[in-house]
Amino acid sequence: xxxxxxxxxxxxxADFARLGAELRAVTDAGAxxxxxxxxxxxxxxxxxxxxxxxxxxxxxSGLPFDVHLMIAPADPFIPQFASSGADIITVHAxxxxxxxxxxxxxxxxGCEAGVSxxxxxxxxxxxxxxxxxxxxxxxxxxxxFAGQSFIDSQxxxxxxxxxxxxxxxxxxxxxxxxGINAETGRRxxxxxxxxxxxxxAAFAGGEESYAENILRLxxxx
Numbered sequence: 737x738x739x740x741x742x743x744x745x746x747x748x749x750a751d752f753a754r755l756g757a758e759l760r761a762v763t764d765a766g767a768x769x770x771x772x773x774x775x776x777x778x779x780x781x782x783x784x785x786x787x788x789x790x791x792x793x794x795x796x797s798g799l800p801f802d803v804h805l806m807i808a809p810a811d812p813f814i815p816q817f818a819s820s821g822a823d824i825i826t827v828h829a830x831x832x833x834x835x836x837x838x839x840x841x842x843x844x845x846g847c848e849a850g851v852s853x854x855x856x857x858x859x860x861x862x863x864x865x866x867x868x869x870x871x872x873x874x875x876x877x878x879x880x881f882a883g884q885s886f887i888d889s890q891x892x893x894x895x896x897x898x899x900x901x902x903x904x905x906x907x908x909x910x911x912x913x914x915g916i917n918a919e920t921g922r923r924x925x926x927x928x929x930x931x932x933x934x935x936x937a938a939f940a941g942g943e944e945s946y947a948e949n950i951l952r953l954x955x956x957x
Contacts, residue, residue: 741921742768742931743950744802746913747793748784748882749935755789759796762938765946769802769824771913771933773879774817776807779831780880787813787820794821802933804852804913806879807831811838818845826850826873829861839868850911854879855887859896866904871931872897876924877914882935886915891927898928918952925955 745767750758759770770793775784790801800823807813808831817825825842829835829851842849850871851862855878862872874894877884894912901908912924913933921932938949 739925739930741925741929741954742909743938743953744769744771744911744931744933745938745946745950746771746773746882746933746935748773749939751939755793756796757943758939759793761943762946762950763797763799765943766950767799767938767946769800769931770797771802771804772822774803774805774807774813775880779808779828780806782880787816790817790822791820800824802826802850802911802931804850804873805831806852811841814838814841815845818842818847822847824848824850824871826852826871828852828854829857830854836865836868839865843868850909852913853893855890859893859900862897863900866900866906866908869908871909871911872901873911873913873933874929875914876912876916876920879914884915886917886920890914891923894924894927894929901928916953918955921953922955 745762775782777783802824803822804826810827825847827838839849848870852873876886876890911931912929916932916934917937
């Protein structure tokens with residue numbers, strides 16, 4: 737692969753009846769981050785978890801909590817997620833009219849700031865805020881549900897964003913989320929992604945499979 741990739745298991749695909757144990761298991765299996773999908777039933781057609789769950793999970797893993805807010809408006813909830821243990825907070829470019837203000841608020845809370853793009857949003861949407869982000873997240877499915885198929889057109893977007901980030905000279909992570917498995921993860925990494933969010937592919941087979949799943953996602957299995 738062109739660069740070392742980090743693996744961020746998405747707890748959306750974990751066993752919700754035993755989330756603490758699931759976090760401990762993927763941490764021990766070699767994950768790099770814990771990806772937490774927050775959905776509001778408004779911006780995306782699903783409901784997931786709130787700040788209280790993030791706070792409850794924080795003692796179960798020492799890995800960075802990568803909190804992806806698929807909610808609108810996001811600003812009223814950013815301080816709550818930050819105080820609950822988020823290390824990275826990502827908001828959608830499409831979720832509100834004042835993206836720069838949202839990113840500044842995230843940083844004011846002491847978190848790294850990320851911006852996410854839906855499949856139909858062009859890479860150029862992040863250009864005005866590239867100096868204000870630590871992470872860019874490309875959605876390679878339409879957000880809302882786990883288990884969807886990877887949208888191939890997002891590879892071109894990843895390539896474009898990789899070049900934009902490299903040209904900026906800033907240390908900005910490029911993350912991809914949706915339909916990621918060993919094959920699509922390899923293609924995404926070749927296009928420039930350096931963080932792969934994986935739900936089904938990370939949590940398949942139960943705890944005894946997590947380490948092998950993560951190695952496979954890295955391309956080392």
